[in-house]
Amino acid sequence: MPPSPSVEPSTETTETTEALTGELAREQAYLDAARAQLTRMRELAESLDASKASDAISGEVLGRVLARRIASLQDDPRTALFFGRIDVDPPGGPAEQFHIGRRHVSDEAGDPVVVDWRAPISTAFYRASPLEPMDVVLRRRFGVDRGRLTALEDEQLREPAPTDGAAGSILAAEIERPRTGPMRDIVSTIQPEQDEIVRSDVAVSVCVQGAPGTGKTAVGLHRAAWLLYSFRERLDRSGVLVVGPNRAFLDHIGAVLPSLGEVRVGHATIETLLGHGRVRADEPADVATLKGDARLAAVLHRAVWSQVARPTEALVVPRGVRKWRVPAYEVQEILDELAARGVRYSAARELLPQRLAHHVLLEMERSGEAPDDRVQDAVAKSPAVRKYVATTWPALDPQGLLHRLLSDAQALRAAAHDELTAEEQAMLLWDKPARTKGAARWSRADMALLDEVDDVLRRVPSLGHVVLDEAQDLSPMQLRAVGRRASTGSVTVLGDIAQGTTPWATGSWEEAMRHLGKDTHDLVVLDRGFRVPAVVIEYAARLLPHMAPGLGAPVSVRENPGRLELRPTAADELYSEVVRAVEAAAEAPGSVGVIVADASVDAVSSALAAASVPHGRLDVDHGDDEDRQVEVVPASVAKGLEFDRTVVVEPRAIAAAEPDERTGLRRLYVVLTRAVSGLTIVHAEPLPAELT
Structure with a gap:
């Protein structure tokens, strides 16, 4: 058999290969220089001494800030500091290059060496297209192996080469790379429709209906990272929370935000979020579904406020040789006014002693005395006022109130009013009521009811933003519990109606968002699957x-x-x-x-x-x-x-x-x-x- 003829590569092919090899070497040298700058930034942060602050409190705060700063500047040798580059040439300005990475890196003069993917200029890396280039001339993606650049792939946007519409090989390889360990970030593969969700304003609540493999969870986590970058001062004060379906899920996603430089995000399951007692009982699905019904909110609200008694006797306050009297009808006016203010039950109760004492002072003034604020405080703290308040506006706790409702048919009937049928009330009542609230066998569904009562008694603090994943599985009462933790903030809700696996799963996102208290929201559908083949x-x-x-x-x-x-x-x-x-x-x-x-x-x-x-x-x-x-x-x-x-x-x-x-x-x-x-x-x- 004759030997195969040798084939010499064309001059054009050789020159192209050499050019790519030289360009890759230049990019690797740029990566090495960027790593050196990151090391410099970290060493500078480590050299700062928090103990030299003006006082101990300032030193403690500065120490925490420096610790977070040093943690965010750690270099992971398994990855590259940047995953892409854009060359921009705006009509009215100079042409520039920006390397896009997971964190910002600057040189000694403060000029950017690597631009954070969350910076405004990075938007063009994700959204620029031949139809709308956003001043981008070239978009470059890098292949990485163990921290070294192994390949590069360029996309010309002003004069694009013919394409069949398929994703670039580097992008496709990254999307399809084998999964090991916890979930990775998708910062190098975010698609335009995903990026629009990620960069929605902090005031906007977003609901994402996403089928399996569409990246909805990763989008929600990257949105949290982007919000913390763009609205850091605001969200540092108010906080960001991610709520997931179970502990295994939280472990799975736990590395995503730290890999993006964010370590100040709280994580919780619905069980840990509503941990108002020990869950010791299971109950039939129909009972749990009823306890998750939004009608229970009105029942619990009525049960709490019905504890305020109608006064039948006047308040009498002995002081010295005299007794001062506030008639029952005046006390009722005070109670009605406090109840109408819209404050929580316990907050209104705390105001009652001072309001009663104020009326006593008015009686003193009408008799010719001149009491001051110290007298009012003394009257408010007097045994007579404390006893009167305890009987008229009793102190409550969530477990005690719910224990009474679930064990006392008469109390439940009074609170239910027209909200629940007799059959539904019978379903809620315990077969064998516990003698004390401490012995109650609470179920998982009871936790949302306890949380509702707790909020009626005292307002639950609101966070700046809550990311809620697998939201379709939560009951209306659980959704209300999550929503009150973002009552003054916004939410990113993630889920798939088709994956609802609880008897009380939500029927529509409009319904779910209403229970969350976010009637005004953006509903986005993701239907392009990147994960599932x-x-x-x-x-x-x-x-x-x-x-x-x-x-x-x-x-x-x-x-x-x-x-x-x-x-x-x-x-x-x-x-x-x-x-x-x-x-x-x-x-x-x-x-x-x-x-x-x-x-x-x-x-x-x-x-x-x-x-x-x-x-x-x-x-x-x-x-x-x-x-x-x-x-x-x-x-x-x-x-x-x-x-x-x-x-x-x-x-x-x-x-x-x-x-x-x-x-x-x-x-x-x-x-x-x-x-x-x-x-x-x-x-x-x-x-x-x-x-x-």
């Missing part, structure tokens, strides 16, 4: 017509269609087949989630352990902080998580574990859409008919 989302979308009619399926924009494998097996071979599927999935880099019905977690974990497959567990009793490639995940906590590959065990059992068919299909839809690259389904039982 096409073959997986198309398979899961078979469930949509049966559980969420009329809701469109997301459109995957991934170049890699992904992998879907069905592994039917015999019942006695189920766990052996699961082990084989997990071992095959773990051969490639990236995380593996083994998602099973909650009741099967122990059995699957034991099978993996017997086969010496290292793994973790994300159920509540066995959670830990160590990242492992393989995690066994109960179906009930899978929402919001993502894995490079998932092994789903017995879909029919996962769906059957829910209280009704629609909720079961929604739970299954969530489980099937957790995969970033590949989905393997292992089953001995027949698949649900909706999937076949």
